[in-house]
């Protein structure tokens with residue numbers, strides 16, 4: 581199974597690179613070989629019956645899907661987890677799904693979680709305590725659902741997102757006891773430019789993206805939900 585995961589990693593790294601309009605990416609050679617592995621993890625997926633909920637006036641009545649991934653990255657200084665996906669508890673529900681009604685019945689997507697994050701970490705022999713640092717792109721439940729699976733892992737989050745989370749039904753409030761480093765803008769995680777958090781507000785007030793410089797592929801941006809056209813905030 582580990583081989584499958586690693587295969588998925590390479591495919592995903594090459595296929596999921598998302599360039600944010602207006603964002604400049606240095607074409608300079610990788611400044612450090614700090615990152616040597618990246619695992620793409622299935623963190624659940626969502627679906628909605630009407631895409632125009634997220635694209636007002638366009639694609640009315642068209643079904644829409646939301647693939648969800650987490651990324652476990654190995655750096656010379658330790659493991660880093662990007663996003664945590666839909667709450668693993670959803671995997672225990674009938675049909676492994678839950679509907680989040682954002683503004684009343686019928687307004688939210690259905691989230692599915694057939695396989696847990698915990699099970700996938702076990703497959704590659706990683707325990708939550710092994711992960712040194714973590715960050716979530718934002719506080720929506722399909723990204724921040726399993727933060728407390730890693731109660732001792734330092735979380736990097738934009739200060740404005742940390743304070744905003746929990747203010748709406750469709751966000752996950754952060755546990756104030758969780759170790760956290762609050763950010764105000766871009767942040768070079770290990771100080772070698774191999775993993776850089778980018779402040780990309782809009783989808784939520786403190787949404788952030790992750791720039792990863794991989795030796796094999798050059799810079800890749802994991803963008804959370806920043807590419808969505810969304811008027812909910």
Ligand SMILES: [Zn+2]
Nearest residue numbers: 718720783805
């Ligand atoms: Zn979102």
